[in-house]
Each structure stands twice: as C-alpha cells, then as structure tokens.
Amino acid sequence: MPDQVRHDDFETFYDVIKLEVANKSLCVSVAKKLNMGFDISKFERCNLLVVGDLMVDEYLWGNVDRISPEAPVQVVSVKEENYTLGGSGNVANNLIALGANVSLAGVIGSDRYGHLLLAKLNELGINTEGVIEDPERPTTRKTRIISGNQQVLRIDRETKKDISQQTFDVILNYIERVMPDVDLVLISDYGKGLITADLLNSLTSIVKKYKSFSIVDPKGRDFSKYSGVSLLTPNKKEAALASGIDIVDESTLIKAGNKIVETVKIENLLITCGKDGMVLFEDNKKPYYITAQARQVFDVSGAGDTVIAVLGLVIASGASFVKAASIANTAAGIVVSKVGTSTVSKNELLSALTPGYDYASTKHISFSELPAVVQKLKADNKKIVLTNGCFDLLHEGHIMLLSASKKLGDVLVVAIDDDESVSGIKGPGRPIISEKDRLSILGALGSVDYVVVFSSKQLSKMIEIIRPDILTKGRNYIFEDVTGREIVERCGGRVVLIPIKKNVSSSSIINNIRNSDIQKKA
Numbered sequence: 001m002p003d004q005v006r007h008d009d010f011e012t013f014y015d016v017i018k019l020e021v022a023n024k025s026l027c028v029s030v031a032k033k034l035n036m037g038f039d040i041s042k043f044e045r046c047n048l049l050v051v052g053d054l055m056v057d058e059y060l061w062g063n064v065d066r067i068s069p070e071a072p073v074q075v076v077s078v079k080e081e082n083y084t085l086g087g088s089g090n091v092a093n094n095l096i097a098l099g100a101n102v103s104l105a106g107v108i109g110s111d112r113y114g115h116l117l118l119a120k121l122n123e124l125g126i127n128t129e130g131v132i133e134d135p136e137r138p139t140t141r142k143t144r145i146i147s148g149n150q151q152v153l154r155i156d157r158e159t160k161k162d163i164s165q166q167t168f169d170v171i172l173n174y175i176e177r178v179m180p181d182v183d184l185v186l187i188s189d190y191g192k193g194l195i196t197a198d199l200l201n202s203l204t205s206i207v208k209k210y211k212s213f214s215i216v217d218p219k220g221r222d223f224s225k226y227s228g229v230s231l232l233t234p235n236k237k238e239a240a241l242a243s244g245i246d247i248v249d250e251s252t253l254i255k256a257g258n259k260i261v262e263t264v265k266i267e268n269l270l271i272t273c274g275k276d277g278m279v280l281f282e283d284n285k286k287p288y289y290i291t292a293q294a295r296q297v298f299d300v301s302g303a304g305d306t307v308i309a310v311l312g313l314v315i316a317s318g319a320s321f322v323k324a325a326s327i328a329n330t331a332a333g334i335v336v337s338k339v340g341t342s343t344v345s346k347n348e349l350l351s352a353l354t355p356g357y358d359y360a361s362t363k364h365i366s367f368s369e370l371p372a373v374v375q376k377l378k379a380d381n382k383k384i385v386l387t388n389g390c391f392d393l394l395h396e397g398h399i400m401l402l403s404a405s406k407k408l409g410d411v412l413v414v415a416i417d418d419d420e421s422v423s424g425i426k427g428p429g430r431p432i433i434s435e436k437d438r439l440s441i442l443g444a445l446g447s448v449d450y451v452v453v454f455s456s457k458q459l460s461k462m463i464e465i466i467r468p469d470i471l472t473k474g475r476n477y478i479f480e481d482v483t484g485r486e487i488v489e490r491c492g493g494r495v496v497l498i499p500i501k502k503n504v505s506s507s508s509i510i511n512n513i514r515n516s517d518i519q520k521k522a
Contacts, residue, residue: 039317040317040346040349040350042317042318043098043099043100043313043317043346044099044100044101046100046101046183046184046313046316046317047100047101047102047103047181047182047183048095048100048101048102048103048182048183048184048185048186048312048313048316049102049103049104049105049175049178049179049182049184049185049186050088050091050092050095050102050103050104050105050106050185050186050187050188051088051104051105051106051130051171051175051185051186051187051188051194051195051203052087052088052091052105052106052186052187052188052189052190052194052195052217053087053088053106053107053140053188053189053190053191053192053193053194053195054086054087054088054089054104054106054107054108054117054131054139054140055086055087055089055117055139055140055141055142055158055190055192056083056084056085056086056089056113056116056117056139056140056141056142057083057084057085057086057090057142057144058081058082058083058141058142058143058144059080059081059082059083059084059143059144059146059375060076060078060080060081060143060144060145060146061078061079061080061081061082061146061147061375062076062077062078062079062080062145062146062147063076063077063079063147064076064077064147064152065077074147074152076145076147076152078145080371080375082371082372083113083116083120084372085117085120085121086140086142087106087140087188087190087192087305088104088106088186088188088190088305089104089106089117089120089121090305090306090343091186091188091217091305091308091309092104092121092124092126092309093124093343094305094306094309094310094343094344095186095309095312095313096124096125096126096343097343097344097345097346098309098310098313098344098345098346098349099346100313100316101127102124102126102127103126103127103129103130103178103182104121104126104127104128104130104131105130105131105171105174105175106130106131106132106171106194107131107132107133107134107137107163107167107171107193107194108131108132108133108134108137108139109133109134109135109137109138109139110133110134110135111138111139113138113139113141114133114139117139118131118133127178129174130171130174130175130178132167132170132171134163134164134167136164137159137161137163137193138157138158138159140156140157140158140159140190140192141156141157141158142154142155142156142157143155143156143157146375158192159192159193160191160192160193161193162193162196163193163194163196163199168196168198168199171194171199172199172202172203172206175203175206176206179206179207179209179210179212180210182210182212183212183213183316184212184213184214184215184312184313184315184316185203185207185212185213185214185215186214186215186217186308186309186312187200187203187214187215187216187217187229188217188305188308189216189217189218189219189220190219191219191220195219196225197224197225200216200225200226200228200229201225201228204228204229205228207230208228213230213231213315213316214229214230214231215229215230215231215232215233215308215311215312215315216229216231216232216233217233217234217304217305217307217308218232218233218234218238218242219238220241220242221241221242222242223242223260223263223264224263224264226264226266227264227265227266228265228266229266230266230267230268231266231268231269231270231311231321232260232264232266232268232269232270233269233270233271233272233304233307233308233311234260234269234271234272235271235272235273235274235304236253236271236272236273236274236276239253239256239257239260239271240256242260242264243255243256243257243259243260243263244259245259253271253273253279254279254287256271257269257271257279257281257287258281261281261283267282267283268280268281268282268283268321269281270311270321270325272304272307272329272332277289277290277291277329278290278325278328278329280321280322280325282321288322288325290325290326290329303332303335303336306328306331306332306335306343306344307328307329307331307332308328310324310327310328310331310332310344310349311324311325311327311328314327314328327349327353330349330352330353331344331349331352333352334348334349334352345364345366347364363442363443363448363449363450363451364439364443364450364451364452364453365450365451365452366452366453367452367453367454367458367462370452370462370465370466371465373450374465374466374467377411378467382409382410382411383408383409383410383411383469383470384409384410384411384413384466384467384468384469384470385405385406385408385409385411385412385413385468385469385470385471385472386412386413386414386415386463386466386468386470386471386472387401387402387405387412387413387414387415387471387472387473388414388415388416388417388454388459388462389415389416389417389473390416390417390421390422390425390426390430390431391414391416391438391441391442392422392426392430392431392432392433392438393432393433393509394433394438394441394442395509397474397500399445400498400499400500401472401473401474401498401500402414402442402445402447402448403447404472404498404499405447405470405472405496405498406447406448406449408470408472408496409469409470411449411450412447412448412449412450413449413450413451413452413466413468414442414448414450414451414452415451415452415453415454415459415462416435416438416439416442416451416452416453416454417435417453417454417455417456418435418453418454418455419431419434419435420455421454421455421456422435424456425456435453439451439453459483459484460483460484460487463484463487463488464487464491467488467491467492467493468488468493469492469493469494470488470493470494470495470496471484471485471488471493471494471495471496472495472496472497472498473495473497473498474497474498474500475497475498475499475500476500477497479495479497482495482497
C-alpha cells in the first residue's frame with residue numbers, strides 16, 4: 001500500500017481502512033495455513049452426517065443451605081433451569097458452531113422433550129429429516145442438579161431397548177439417500193438402542209460403497225460391532241474395558257490399543273486420555289502421542305462429542321489423522337474449561353492454534369452461551385457489572401466508562417448493539433466500525449472480560465439472563481430513563497451512572513471529520 005493516500009472524502013477514508021483490514025486478514029489467512037497445516041475456511045464447505053443417540057441435557061441450578069428434615073439429603077433451592085443438546089445432538093451442535101453443514105439421523109419420543117430437542121436442532125439449521133419420532137420410546141433426558149460448581153445429583157430418563165424394525169428401515173433409507181452428498185459420517189453411540197450391530201453393519205457397507213469415511217465414539221465393553229469403521233475414539237476407561245487390560249501406564253496403554261486394533265479389525269484408533277492427551281494408532285505406524293494443554297477443568301460433559309466433531313471436520317477438510325487428532329485435542333481442552341455441555345467456536349479454536357492470532361476474540365460469547373457463562377460466574381460468587389451500547393468509534397469517554405465500570409465489580413460484561421440495531425439508532429451510514437471489529441477492539445481492552453452482541457429486541461431478555469449486580473451507563477443518561485433499570489433492581493442489582501468527559505461522542509467525532517473535510521474542499 002502506498003505511503004501516502006489522498007483522502008478525498010470521509011467515505012474514501014474508511015474504504016482505505018477497510019482495505020488495510022482486508023490485507024491484514026489475508027496475511028492472517030496465510031498464517032493460519034502455515035501454522036495449522038490446513039485452511040479452517042474449508043469447514044464451511046464440508047457436509048457431515050451424524051448418526052447417533054439424541055438426548056436432552058437438563059440443568060437445574062440452585063443453592064444448598066440446609067439438610068432435609070425428611071432424610072439426610074441436601075435441599076436444593078432451584079433458581080434457574082436450562083436445556084441443551086446432548087449426545088449426538090451435541091456433536092451436531094459442535095459442527096454447526098464451526099460452520100459445517102450437518103444432517104442428523106436419530107430417534108426421539110413423541111413428548112415435550114422430543115419436540116423441544118427438535119426445535120433446537122431446527123433453530124441451528126441442521127437437516128433433521130432423519131430424526132424419527134417414535135411414540136413408543138421416551139426422549140432420553142439427563143437432568144443434572146448443580147449447586148455452586150458441583151453436581152449434586154444426576155437423573156436419567158431413558159430406554160436402552162433396540163429401535164424397532166420400522167425405525168431401523170426408515171433411518172437406513174434416509175442414510176442411503178443423503179450419502180452421495182456426505183463427506184464423512186460421525187457415529188455417536190451412547191448405548192440407547194440406536195447403534196446396533198445390524199445398523200453398524202449396514203451403515204459401514206453404505207459408507208464403503210460411497211468411498212466415504214466413518215468415525216465412531218463407542219460405548220460398552222464389546223467393540224466387535226464396530227469392525228469395519230474407519231476410526232474408533234474410545235476414552236482410556238472404555239479402552240481398558242474393551243481390551244480387558246488395566247491401563248495404568250504407557251506400556252499397558254499401548255498394549256490395550258494394539259489389542260483393540262487387532263481384535264476389532266480396524267485400521268485406526270484414537271484413545272483419549274483426558275489431561276494426559278491422546279494416543280493415535282494408525283495401521284503399520286508407531287503410536288503417536290498428543291499432549292494436552294494445561295487448563296482449568298470445570299466440566300467434562302460433552303468433551304467426547306467435541307473430540308469426534310472436530311476430528312471428523314478436520315479430516316473432512318483434507319488434513320491428516322495426526323493433524324486432526326491434535327486439533328481435536330486442543331478443542332477438547334477448550335470445552336472442558338466451560339460449564340455444562342458446550343461447544344467450541346472458530347475464534348476460540350483459531351486463538352488456541354495460531355500464534356499471533358487475535359486472542360481478544362476469545363472474550364466474545366454468543367447469546368446462546370450467555371446463560372451457562374453467567375451461571376458459572378454466579379456459582380463462583382463473582383460480582384457482575386454490565387454496560388451496553390453501540391461503542392462505534394471507540395473514544396476517551398468509552399475508555400473512562402469501561403475502566404470505571406470494571407472497578408465496581410469482579411467481571412465486566414460489555415454488550416454491544418449489532419450492526420442493524422446501530423443503524424436503527426444512529427441512522428444511515430452507521431456503524432462506522434462493524435460489530436466484528438468492535439468485538440475485537442473491545443476484547444483487546446484489559447478492563448473487559450466478556451463481550452456479547454445483541455439486537456435491540458433482545459436487550460431486556462439479555463439483562464434478565466445476566467441479572468447484573470450493577471448496570472452502568474454514562475452520566476449523560478437520566479437515571480429513570482436507563483433501559484433495563486427495573487429488571488436490574490427487581491433482581492437485587494442497581495444502576496450506576498459513571499461521570500465521563502463532556503461533549504465526547506462517536507457522533508460528534510464523525511461530524512467533526514465531515515465538517516473538516518467540507519471546509520478543506522471549500
């Protein structure tokens with residue numbers, strides 16, 4: 001780019017900035033390929049089929065402050081409840097979070113939770129034509145009761161009975177129909193009656209017919225039914241049970257892995273070992289060790305779902321087994337640092353894998369992730385401060401607001417209006433800085449802990465979810481006119497107006513630039 005550029009008008013000035021950003025993005029894209037060995041943008045062109053046991057993960061969050069007078073058990077006073085996709089639904093959710101195109105085959109019941117599960121899948125844009133409703137089966141539901149940061153109790157509602165012949169035929173016909181457009185098949189076996197030996201035998205035959213690839217997250221002691229799959233991904237405990245070898249050290253781990261490869265008749269095996277990483281067994285190669293990155297573990301729920309999803313997606317993108325396993329290992333480390341059944345985003349994955357990548361982007365949380373993040377913060381007794389606004393063209397007043405807000409609590413959550421909302425509030429030509437860039441800029445500030453994007457219609461719901469101890473705005477606001485004040489006060493919080501420098505705003509700065517440009521032309 002030339003050293004000097006003539007800025008004929010205000011719009012051209014920002015076109016130049018966008019060009020610089022585009023060139024920077026191109027450099028980052030090249031760096032991604034060099035450092036990771038594959039291009040993450042390929043995720044969006046991958047079509048994956050997930051076949052497996054669908055379930056609803058129900059979370060009941062509460063406090064324990066007494067023992068029941070009826071029995072020596074804790075009394076949990078439930079404050080919040082939420083539902084997430086579990087089992088193969090979480091595998092599909094992980095794939096969607098990374099930009100893949102996903103088709104899903106499974107079984108649900110004709111009950112409230114089956115309908116809730118289906119609605120969540122459809123909201124994500126997953127092809128659910130292969131999700132069969134069976135009125136003779138309940139929808140699998142795992143209810144976790146949590147107090148503080150501890151699971152107090154888990155309640156399972158399920159059946160492990162094999163699916164009916166009718167359901168079997170419908171699912172198999174669906175798989176045969178979509179396979180021509182599928183790059184890779186992920187099979188998530190939770191032992192709930194769907195992934196039978198007969199289904200696997202038929203499924204692997206279809207996969208081979210279309211010269212595709214299959215990865216299975218297995219269940220149970222008998223791995224013989226998985227014979228013929230491309231890659232098996234048991235954890236260390238599952239590998240020990242299936243091999244009959246007590247895994248206590250490296251040598252017994254290798255012995256167990258080799259035995260599974262030989263007896264199950266598979267070419268590739270990946271044993272996940274939690275904090276000790278993974279070991280990959282490939283045909284006629286020495287075992288390959290993948291070391292886990294040290295992270296604080298909050299919840300291992302769904303970590304296996306993340307592994308199989310990322311593993312499959314990276315392989316479908318053209319990377320080697322070793323590269324895919326390494327990236328899946330990194331993704332698992334990210335997801336276990338979150339509370340509840342979670343997913344990993346592209347930004348989080350890139351941040352963890354790419355030196356020099358924009359680490360500030362990891363502070364970005366999606367609207368759907370907000371409840372789990374807030375629950376964790378409140379469980380840790382963190383004082384949450386929330387401030388919201390457009391934050392278009394960050395200036396001194398914004399910095400003063402954010403710095404002062406952070407000092408009022410333990411965690412500062414900054415909520416920014418999406419581009420459409422900013423345009424509606426500020427008028428044509430706004431925002432000057434896109435929401436993506438505003439996220440990156442705010443995330444780079446040390447005073448900011450989390451950044452979330454919302455639309456105008458979501459503001460009240462967002463405040464209800466966060467229930468901040470303190471909501472801050474600049475002192476240019478009138479206390480009674482602060483949106484969400486009633487919600488905050490009803491939940492026990494308060495509104496604080498922060499003194500900021502007078503006559504400083506994004507609009508005034510933009511107007512000054514425009515007026516200066518007009519004067520120069522005159």
